[in-house]
Amino acid sequence: MYLSALEAVPEDEEARLIVEVLRDTDARMASSAVGRHLDRRAAVLLTGDRFAAWVRLMTDLTAEQPFLRRRLEEWTRLRAVVLDQAWTAEELTAGSEWLQRAVVATPTAAPREALRLLAERGRTRRVRAAARTRLSHVATHDRGPGTSGAGPSVFE
Secondary structure (H helix, E strand, O other), X not given: OHHHHHHHOOHHHHHHHHHHHHOOOOHHHHHHHHHHHHHHHHHHHOOOOOHHHHHHHHHHHOOOOHHHHHHHHHXXXXXXXXXXXXOOHHHHHHOOHHHHHHHHHOOOOOOHHHHHHHXXXXXXXXXXXXXXXXXXXXXXXXXXXXXXXXXXXOOO
Protein backbone atom coordinates (compact mmCIF):
# COMPACT_ATOMS: atom_id res chain seq x y z
CA MET A 1 0.00 0.00 0.00
CA TYR A 2 2.65 2.54 1.05
CA LEU A 3 5.10 1.57 -1.68
CA SER A 4 2.72 2.51 -4.47
CA ALA A 5 1.62 5.67 -2.66
CA LEU A 6 5.24 6.77 -2.18
CA GLU A 7 6.05 5.96 -5.79
CA ALA A 8 3.25 8.18 -7.05
CA VAL A 9 3.39 10.99 -4.48
CA PRO A 10 3.70 14.50 -5.92
CA GLU A 11 6.73 16.41 -4.69
CA ASP A 12 4.64 18.86 -2.68
CA GLU A 13 2.98 15.98 -0.76
CA GLU A 14 6.12 13.90 -0.21
CA ALA A 15 6.96 15.14 3.30
CA ARG A 16 3.40 14.70 4.57
CA LEU A 17 3.21 11.14 3.25
CA ILE A 18 6.58 10.17 4.71
CA VAL A 19 5.50 11.42 8.14
CA GLU A 20 2.26 9.44 7.80
CA VAL A 21 4.08 6.25 6.80
CA LEU A 22 6.60 6.56 9.64
CA ARG A 23 3.71 6.80 12.13
CA ASP A 24 2.48 3.34 11.16
CA THR A 25 2.51 0.82 14.01
CA ASP A 26 4.55 -1.60 11.90
CA ALA A 27 7.81 0.31 12.28
CA ARG A 28 9.90 -2.17 10.30
CA MET A 29 7.57 -2.06 7.31
CA ALA A 30 7.34 1.73 7.49
CA SER A 31 11.11 2.14 7.61
CA SER A 32 11.54 -0.26 4.70
CA ALA A 33 8.95 1.54 2.55
CA VAL A 34 10.43 4.96 3.28
CA GLY A 35 13.95 3.62 2.70
CA ARG A 36 13.00 2.37 -0.76
CA HIS A 37 11.43 5.72 -1.51
CA LEU A 38 14.49 7.64 -0.33
CA ASP A 39 16.74 5.46 -2.49
CA ARG A 40 14.55 5.99 -5.54
CA ARG A 41 14.28 9.77 -5.08
CA ALA A 42 17.93 10.27 -4.16
CA ALA A 43 19.01 8.45 -7.32
CA VAL A 44 16.90 10.83 -9.40
CA LEU A 45 18.06 13.97 -7.57
CA LEU A 46 21.69 12.92 -7.01
CA THR A 47 23.46 15.33 -9.35
CA GLY A 48 20.83 18.06 -9.40
CA ASP A 49 20.53 21.37 -7.60
CA ARG A 50 17.61 20.24 -5.41
CA PHE A 51 19.48 17.33 -3.79
CA ALA A 52 20.90 19.18 -0.75
CA ALA A 53 17.61 20.81 0.24
CA TRP A 54 15.77 17.52 -0.23
CA VAL A 55 18.29 15.67 1.97
CA ARG A 56 17.95 18.31 4.70
CA LEU A 57 14.17 17.95 4.68
CA MET A 58 14.30 14.15 4.64
CA THR A 59 16.89 14.14 7.44
CA ASP A 60 14.54 16.23 9.57
CA LEU A 61 11.62 13.91 8.83
CA THR A 62 13.61 10.77 9.63
CA ALA A 63 15.28 12.12 12.79
CA GLU A 64 14.09 9.12 14.85
CA GLN A 65 15.12 6.56 12.22
CA PRO A 66 18.86 5.75 12.49
CA PHE A 67 18.97 3.53 9.39
CA LEU A 68 17.23 6.11 7.20
CA ARG A 69 19.47 8.91 8.46
CA ARG A 70 22.57 6.81 7.74
CA ARG A 71 21.30 6.08 4.24
CA LEU A 72 20.78 9.79 3.58
CA GLU A 73 24.33 10.44 4.81
CA GLU A 74 25.57 7.75 2.42
CA TRP A 75 23.70 9.37 -0.47
CA THR A 76 25.38 12.66 0.46
CA ARG A 77 28.81 10.97 0.43
CA LEU A 78 27.99 9.32 -2.89
CA ARG A 79 27.08 12.71 -4.34
CA ALA A 80 30.39 14.17 -3.14
CA VAL A 81 32.33 11.37 -4.83
CA VAL A 82 30.32 11.41 -8.06
CA LEU A 83 30.55 15.19 -8.41
CA ASP A 84 34.20 15.08 -7.35
CA GLN A 85 33.54 17.36 -4.41
CA ALA A 86 35.37 17.07 -1.08
CA TRP A 87 35.59 13.48 0.14
CA THR A 88 38.26 11.47 1.90
CA ALA A 89 39.67 7.99 1.42
CA GLU A 90 38.67 7.20 5.00
CA GLU A 91 35.03 8.16 4.36
CA LEU A 92 34.92 5.88 1.37
CA THR A 93 36.78 2.90 2.83
CA ALA A 94 34.88 3.13 6.13
CA GLY A 95 31.58 3.46 4.28
CA SER A 96 29.09 0.64 4.04
CA GLU A 97 29.24 -1.99 1.34
CA TRP A 98 26.14 -0.33 -0.13
CA LEU A 99 27.99 2.98 -0.48
CA GLN A 100 31.01 1.34 -2.05
CA ARG A 101 28.88 -0.64 -4.53
CA ALA A 102 26.96 2.54 -5.35
CA VAL A 103 30.18 4.44 -6.13
CA VAL A 104 31.30 1.66 -8.46
CA ALA A 105 27.89 1.25 -10.12
CA THR A 106 26.82 4.87 -10.40
CA PRO A 107 25.53 5.66 -13.88
CA THR A 108 27.64 8.82 -13.97
CA ALA A 109 31.40 8.65 -14.15
CA ALA A 110 33.00 7.96 -10.77
CA PRO A 111 36.44 9.55 -10.36
CA ARG A 112 39.30 7.17 -11.12
CA GLU A 113 40.79 7.96 -7.72
CA ALA A 114 37.68 6.55 -6.00
CA LEU A 115 37.67 3.48 -8.24
CA ARG A 116 41.38 2.83 -7.59
CA LEU A 117 40.83 3.16 -3.87
CA LEU A 118 37.92 0.72 -3.91
CA ALA A 119 39.80 -1.71 -6.17
CA GLU A 120 42.51 -1.88 -3.50
CA ARG A 121 40.64 -1.35 -0.25
CA GLY A 122 36.96 -2.06 -0.87
CA ARG A 123 35.12 -3.86 1.93
CA THR A 124 34.42 -7.04 -0.01
CA ARG A 125 35.86 -9.02 -2.90
CA ARG A 126 32.73 -8.12 -4.84
CA VAL A 127 33.39 -4.38 -4.44
CA ARG A 128 37.10 -4.72 -5.24
CA ALA A 129 36.41 -6.82 -8.34
CA ALA A 130 33.70 -4.46 -9.60
CA ALA A 131 35.99 -1.46 -9.10
CA ARG A 132 38.82 -3.20 -11.00
CA THR A 133 36.43 -4.05 -13.83
CA ARG A 134 35.15 -0.49 -14.00
CA LEU A 135 38.71 0.89 -13.96
CA SER A 136 39.68 -1.47 -16.75
CA HIS A 137 36.68 -0.38 -18.78
CA VAL A 138 37.50 3.29 -18.20
CA ALA A 139 41.07 2.71 -19.34
CA THR A 140 40.11 0.91 -22.56
CA HIS A 141 36.96 2.70 -23.73
CA ASP A 142 36.09 6.19 -24.80
CA ARG A 143 34.12 7.87 -22.03
CA GLY A 144 32.02 10.15 -24.15
CA PRO A 145 28.61 11.43 -23.08
CA GLY A 146 26.25 8.69 -22.02
CA THR A 147 28.90 6.00 -21.59
CA SER A 148 29.46 5.30 -17.96
CA GLY A 149 31.01 1.87 -18.28
CA ALA A 150 28.87 0.71 -15.39
CA GLY A 151 27.49 -2.76 -15.06
CA PRO A 152 24.27 -3.51 -13.25
CA SER A 153 23.32 -0.53 -11.15
CA VAL A 154 22.22 -0.19 -7.55
CA PHE A 155 19.95 2.52 -8.91
CA GLU A 156 17.71 0.18 -10.89
